Amino acid sequence: MHASFLTHARSRYLWIALALCVASITAYVWHDPGIAPNGGTWLGYTLGTIGALLIVWLMLFGVRKRSYASTLGSTLGWLSAHVYLGTALILIALLHSGFQFGWNLHTLALVLMLAVIFSGFFGVYAYLRYPTLMTRNRDSATRDAMLEEVAEIDQNALALADGIAPEIHAVVLRSIQNTRLGGGVWTQLRARDGSDLAIAKVRQAIAERATQSGGAGKPLQAGQTLVAMVDFLAGQTDDRQTEALRKLIDMLSRKRALATRVARDIQYQAVMEIWLYVHVPLSFSLLAALLGHIVVVFFYW
Amino acid sequence: MGERFTIAIVGSGPGGLSAAARAAERGTSHVLLEAEPHLSNTIYRYQKGKYVMDEPAILPLRSPIPFAAGLRETILGAWDDATARLKVNVRHGHEVSAIQRRPDGVFDIRCGNGATFEADAVVLGIGLQGNLRKLGVAGEDLPFVQYQLDDPDAYEGETIVVVGAGDAAIENAIALAKQNNVVIVNRKDEFARAKKGNEQGILKAIEDGLIECYYNAAPERVEALSAGRKPGRMILTTEKGRAQILVDRVIARLGATAPRGFVEACGVTFPSKDPASVPAISAQYESNVPKLYIVGALGGYPLIKQAMNQGYEVVETICGDVVEPADAPLLKAKFASLQGFASLEQALGQIQRSVPVLSHITPLQMREFMLDSDIRTPADGEVIFTRNDYTNSFYSIVEGEARVAIEGQAAPVVLRRGEFFGEMSLISGRRRSATVTAGPNCVLVETPRRSMNRLIASVEAVKREIDRVFIVRAIQSRFAPEASVAQLAEMAEGATLKRYKAGDIVFQEGEVGDCLHLVRVGSLTISRNIGGRDVVLTYVAAGNYVGEMALMGESRRSASARAAIATETIRLDGDAFKRLLNRIPVLKLRLQKEYKDRTAANLAMQALPGGGDIISFLMAQGAGEATDILLIDESLCVRCDNCEKACAETHGGTSRLDREAGPTYADVHVPTSCRHCEHPHCMKDCPPDALRRAPNGEVFIADNCIGCGNCERNCPYGVIHMASKPPKKPGLLQWLLLGRGPGPGEAPYDPAVKKDGQAKKAVKCDMCKDQAGGAACVRACPTGAAIRISPEEFPAYAQSRR
Numbered sequence A: 001m002h003a004s005f006l007t008h009a010r011s012r013y014l015w016i017a018l019a020l021c022v023a024s025i026t027a028y029v030w031h032d033p034g035i036a037p038n039g040g041t042w043l044g045y046t047l048g049t050i051g052a053l054l055i056v057w058l059m060l061f062g063v064r065k066r067s068y069a070s071t072l073g074s075t076l077g078w079l080s081a082h083v084y085l086g087t088a089l090i091l092i093a094l095l096h097s098g099f100q101f102g103w104n105l106h107t108l109a110l111v112l113m114l115a116v117i118f119s120g121f122f123g124v125y126a127y128l129r130y131p132t133l134m135t136r137n138r139d140s141a142t143r144d145a146m147l148e149e150v151a152e153i154d155q156n157a158l159a160l161a162d163g164i165a166p167e168i169h170a171v172v173l174r175s176i177q178n179t180r181l182g183g184g185v186w187t188q189l190r191a192r193d194g195s196d197l198a199i200a201k202v203r204q205a206i207a208e209r210a211t212q213s214g215g216a217g218k219p220l221q222a223g224q225t226l227v228a229m230v231d232f233l234a235g236q237t238d239d240r241q242t243e244a245l246r247k248l249i250d251m252l253s254r255k256r257a258l259a260t261r262v263a264r265d266i267q268y269q270a271v272m273e274i275w276l277y278v279h280v281p282l283s284f285s286l287l288a289a290l291l292g293h294i295v296v297v298f299f300y301w
Numbered sequence B: 001m002g003e004r005f006t007i008a009i010v011g012s013g014p015g016g017l018s019a020a021a022r023a024a025e026r027g028t029s030h031v032l033l034e035a036e037p038h039l040s041n042t043i044y045r046y047q048k049g050k051y052v053m054d055e056p057a058i059l060p061l062r063s064p065i066p067f068a069a070g071l072r073e074t075i076l077g078a079w080d081d082a083t084a085r086l087k088v089n090v091r092h093g094h095e096v097s098a099i100q101r102r103p104d105g106v107f108d109i110r111c112g113n114g115a116t117f118e119a120d121a122v123v124l125g126i127g128l129q130g131n132l133r134k135l136g137v138a139g140e141d142l143p144f145v146q147y148q149l150d151d152p153d154a155y156e157g158e159t160i161v162v163v164g165a166g167d168a169a170i171e172n173a174i175a176l177a178k179q180n181n182v183v184i185v186n187r188k189d190e191f192a193r194a195k196k197g198n199e200q201g202i203l204k205a206i207e208d209g210l211i212e213c214y215y216n217a218a219p220e221r222v223e224a225l226s227a228g229r230k231p232g233r234m235i236l237t238t239e240k241g242r243a244q245i246l247v248d249r250v251i252a253r254l255g256a257t258a259p260r261g262f263v264e265a266c267g268v269t270f271p272s273k274d275p276a277s278v279p280a281i282s283a284q285y286e287s288n289v290p291k292l293y294i295v296g297a298l299g300g301y302p303l304i305k306q307a308m309n310q311g312y313e314v315v316e317t318i319c320g321d322v323v324e325p326a327d328a329p330l331l332k333a334k335f336a337s338l339q340g341f342a343s344l345e346q347a348l349g350q351i352q353r354s355v356p357v358l359s360h361i362t363p364l365q366m367r368e369f370m371l372d373s374d375i376r377t378p379a380d381g382e383v384i385f386t387r388n389d390y391t392n393s394f395y396s397i398v399e400g401e402a403r404v405a406i407e408g409q410a411a412p413v414v415l416r417r418g419e420f421f422g423e424m425s426l427i428s429g430r431r432r433s434a435t436v437t438a439g440p441n442c443v444l445v446e447t448p449r450r451s452m453n454r455l456i457a458s459v460e461a462v463k464r465e466i467d468r469v470f471i472v473r474a475i476q477s478r479f480a481p482e483a484s485v486a487q488l489a490e491m492a493e494g495a496t497l498k499r500y501k502a503g504d505i506v507f508q509e510g511e512v513g514d515c516l517h518l519v520r521v522g523s524l525t526i527s528r529n530i531g532g533r534d535v536v537l538t539y540v541a542a543g544n545y546v547g548e549m550a551l552m553g554e555s556r557r558s559a560s561a562r563a564a565i566a567t568e569t570i571r572l573d574g575d576a577f578k579r580l581l582n583r584i585p586v587l588k589l590r591l592q593k594e595y596k597d598r599t600a601a602n603l604a605m606q607a608l609p610g611g612g613d614i615i616s617f618l619m620a621q622g623a624g625e626a627t628d629i630l631l632i633d634e635s636l637c638v639r640c641d642n643c644e645k646a647c648a649e650t651h652g653g654t655s656r657l658d659r660e661a662g663p664t665y666a667d668v669h670v671p672t673s674c675r676h677c678e679h680p681h682c683m684k685d686c687p688p689d690a691l692r693r694a695p696n697g698e699v700f701i702a703d704n705c706i707g708c709g710n711c712e713r714n715c716p717y718g719v720i721h722m723a724s725k726p727p728k729k730p731g732l733l734q735w736l737l738l739g740r741g742p743g744p745g746e747a748p749y750d751p752a753v754k755k756d757g758q759a760k761k762a763v764k765c766d767m768c769k770d771q772a773g774g775a776a777c778v779r780a781c782p783t784g785a786a787i788r789i790s791p792e793e794f795p796a797y798a799q800s801r802r
């Protein structure tokens, strides 16, 4: 039935990758070139060739992913192989280098490769963790439906506020203008929507109203809850307005809950996508560095 | 009495209009009576700018009125011109309410507006749209009460009452609520009749206070007001008493009354009660009432060109001229492979004589049947269809023989001239249960599903005969390897057909079992009451039997069986079954083994906490009628939409799948995507029969789609869309390197193409039947979240989810 890219085909590619690793280690241990192991020995060349071919093939995943009519395996199989063989590349490249590092192009290529691979690890982590979180957070609604509802609450709140007082109306309007869902990369990842600010403002406005309407009753305390505040107002303003205020706060809280869900939804999606913006450009730099590495080795050694 | 004409034509659709035009051209005295103030109401009511198609392309047009594929406006314009040029005597606003044939053979025709006419012959071409149902209360015809809504955006700031609870009422109410104050009046306390999406939409709008709803309410009267801000008011009777609403407008969407009642009142008989049946008419389109002719959609011909040809031919017939029907050359071509027939009639008669099941049908039905069918002369040994194919056509053996290889049986069953096969898949909507190969000198008539179903619906005798054979064969294929035909005859004798609606109980846990059921159409769920809760244990698809457990072991039902969807079973008598078992020990052994396997599977399911809940959830989504459904595991889905992109990319730029929309339960998400139903609702009403089923089960839309949108409306799962053909897209490399055209998975954007009147056709999932690798959505999913499975796999699937 459903199988993730880690368990696909009974983790066939995990076993292939392991076999590749074991073979490389055996060869490395067994091989005695007489000098310190490095990329210039025949084993070094062999491992280097395997590694370079693997990198090219790993990059080709981006092409395969977009060749929707391709009959060359499934995207799932490709990703499974991508992940396991890509991980095996760490070992192969290290053995190829013979653990000789320096401040040079060769080591730069290695570092870039490791960066690509570790960003890949993060991707795997994100792919395993975030889908479930997202499903729970959505609770069967679609993002569009949630956004629509937010917009609706905004409209209703505005209409309601209009009937209460101009300053409340202004506060609600400002809060609507301040609600920005999505936005830049950073806002997406932070998952905040600014409703908190709005509620605080309404609260403040209510408080101000309370003090204005002649401090007949008890003075308003700073840390009071919204509901308590409305009850407090009930003693001072007419009933209809209190009811409306209660409704308004109810609406704004509902909106806050919803907006938080939307923001979180966007955040999850952003996390699942954002790492690719590291993984892919780095892999292109890696390809360039790899080319440089090969050219240097063959022409200037 | 009123004016007298030779021919009175009722209805100015393509059929009636063509008849009237021909009469005018010939100079025959005639009158064309049309209820509406314009011609051809059905076509007039098409969407503005609709591209009308002239299927079937091979059929020549025979009419003084021009018709070729083109825009609705162009066609209607040409018809108006031709009507004026030929001086057709058309009377608008004349809705015919009664047609009576006097003893002297002259027809009396009465209209709703009081006008009366006399005619020697009547041509009835009123189509199938019927009359819109009215409110049925005082004030139903006031100017602000309307029964149609073309453009919801045309109204603003009004108070509008929408009456009705169907899809049309809901869609109107929601669209109007954007700019108006909308009240919806529902006779019942729910909107269950509507599609799921519409139901959710209206409930949400009501909850949000966007639309006000009166449940369990009915209009009592509508009144015009002379004073005040609103032109009228509507009085409702509700549970809590009377309510009054001041209104600007009342829109009632109560459906249409089928024209059948009116047609029957004219004396025309229908062959069966089935709503799909059409009146029996002769090869000259004459009904059982002499000189009363029926043309067009009403007579079972749902396309414009057919209707126009018939209108022409009918007038020729009435005037005493013999015409060869326009489809005769097509029919003749079908018989080209058969030698030795002097005339078409002889050939048709010959087939009817050799195949008894066809002997009951009228000559016109036979013509129609043959027009849709193909004559096949397969070589000895050629495979006609293979077991497990999803094809659903019906075969009659005209000559020679055919061999049916049934699973588990050594010798094939030989069918001879006059017999038929293929009825199993036709009825059950499931895979072929056997492979059939041609014998020597085999001549077959292959009939597509729609024509056969129409015949079954219209001719009771055909239905009876096919059902009888179905029962015998179904019993044989189940028990035959062990039992002989004679031994099974007794069981077939006592077998009855049972019909269940979705959710109906077939039998209940704890009852004494006195019968078993073979599921013939639809499917069942088997459940058991555990701790006061109904726990679904398994799903039983058509072709399987249930209820044998109580007859073999315990005498009480160990579980309940419930219809998952509309279902038909063959009920087999328990005593006859027990006698059969006692007579044939081998059969008993086999069934006992199956019985053990089932019990074990049921126990395994029962042991899983909540194991059957996933099955229940899937059934609630209508998956019980699916043959192949796309499921997404939301704990794996990274929302990359690669599935949708793959679909769009392999299907001309529009994705046929909406990944996000759809319900989710325990991480199992049912996206909005075609399930390739056993009995596809979308096939129900397709004029050119463009919806087809491929051998692998894919329900797809062929090129002859005329874009009428019926299938879009009929699919309860909302997976069909109307789209025009997109421009060709540059390849992936060109996009990558040169930035040409839209990227992979992006919709083609070309405003120039959108504007002109491109033919919109229906598009839906075809399960990538033309893609070498199979369903692109599944193959493009990088994380393994998307799979396609068939309902038989649901129990195993539910277990795998734990």
Ligand SMILES: Cc1cc2nc3c(=O)[nH]c(=O)nc-3n(C[C@H](O)[C@H](O)[C@H](O)COP(=O)(O)OP(=O)(O)OC[C@H]3O[C@@H](n4cnc5c(N)ncnc54)[C@H](O)[C@@H]3O)c2cc1C
Binding pocket: B010, B011, B012, B013, B014, B015, B016, B033, B034, B035, B036, B039, B040, B041, B042, B043, B046, B051, B052, B053, B054, B055, B094, B095, B096, B097, B125, B126, B127, B128, B129, B295, B296, B297, B298, B301, B302, B303, B304, B305, B307, B687, B706, B707, B708, B709
């Ligand atoms: C949306 C849609 C799109 C379609 N697209 C195509 C297409 O592209 N190509 C194609 O070939 N077919 C198409 N069809 C099918 C086609 O429209 C019908 O097959 C055709 O209109 C049938 O013609 P008709 O003459 O039988 O009846 P209709 O066209 O239905 O005409 C019946 C006429 O009779 C009148 N009438 C009814 N009752 C009475 C009465 N009691 N007294 C007086 N008058 C009465 C009606 O007002 C109407 O004008 C489409 C159908 C629909 C619904």
Ligand code: HEM
Binding pocket: A055, A058, A059, A060, A061, A062, A063, A065, A079, A082, A083, A084, A085, A086, A087, A089, A113, A116, A117, A118, A119, A120, A121, A123, A124, A127, A276, A279, A280, A283, A286, B640, B782
């Ligand atoms: C040098 C090694 C690697 C290279 C050059 C490489 C390159 C790529 C490329 C080009 C893509 C395509 C992205 C796109 O087009 O959307 C990709 C995707 C991906 N890679 Fe790698 N990769 C490497 C190693 C790894 C490793 C080691 C892992 C995990 C352990 C990994 C995990 C992934 C994942 C999860 C995807 C995303 C698949 C998807 O959502 O479609 N990669 N990689």
Ligand code: SF4
Binding pocket: B673, B674, B675, B676, B677, B680, B681, B682, B683, B699, B714, B715, B716, B717, B718, B719, B720, B764
């Ligand atoms: S389009 Fe709709 S009705 Fe037709 S097969 Fe698909 S899901 Fe069923």
Ligand code: SF4
Binding pocket: B685, B686, B687, B688, B689, B690, B691, B701, B704, B705, B706, B707, B708, B709, B710, B711, B712, B761, B762
């Ligand atoms: S496929 Fe759909 S839109 Fe096309 S003709 Fe058939 S019913 Fe109409």
